[in-house]
Amino acid sequence: MDRQAKQAILDVLNSLEVISHQDGEMANAFVRNTPENVAALNNVGISVETIKKHGDDEAFCIFSIAADLEIADYNRGEKLYLFGPVDDELRNRVIDGEGDAIDAERLLRLLEPELFD
Structure with a gap:
């Protein structure tokens, strides 16, 4: 995946409203599993299967998705970064x-x- 594609996915992940967040070694950021959020991720190539792999029917972890896809270099607060x-x-x-x-x-x-x- 090229840098532009990675950044497009990160832009969508970072645009989603975080409902639960934790810093530290076990950092995570969960967003609601809504049709709108799933559609936004589908539009940049993230499958429903990938989303389900990193959450449940209620919420999914955007940090976990980014780590699995190896598209972010860093997270700070609720945001992901590609340097x-x-x-x-x-x-x-x-x-x-x-x-x-x-x-x-x-x-x-x-x-x-x-x-x-």
Whole structure:
């Protein structure tokens, strides 16, 4: 799946209203299993089977779907993010001390992914 397709799915997942959320090692974000939410995901190629795999008749976990499809690099709060490859701007921002903690973690995850397994 290319970056554009991944981002399209993340945009839909991030647009859904989260009804339950938990941070930490077992982070999750659940949304209602409604015909509208299912249709929105179907429109970007997510099957009903995939949705059912990550929830029940009441709700499903958008973080779990993103992890299963390997389309997100990071989650913060109720949102999912796709960073992509390291670019010089990110690298320089972190090296020069102008970046924030998210920039530093993103760079570390991209350069040393085995630390996060």
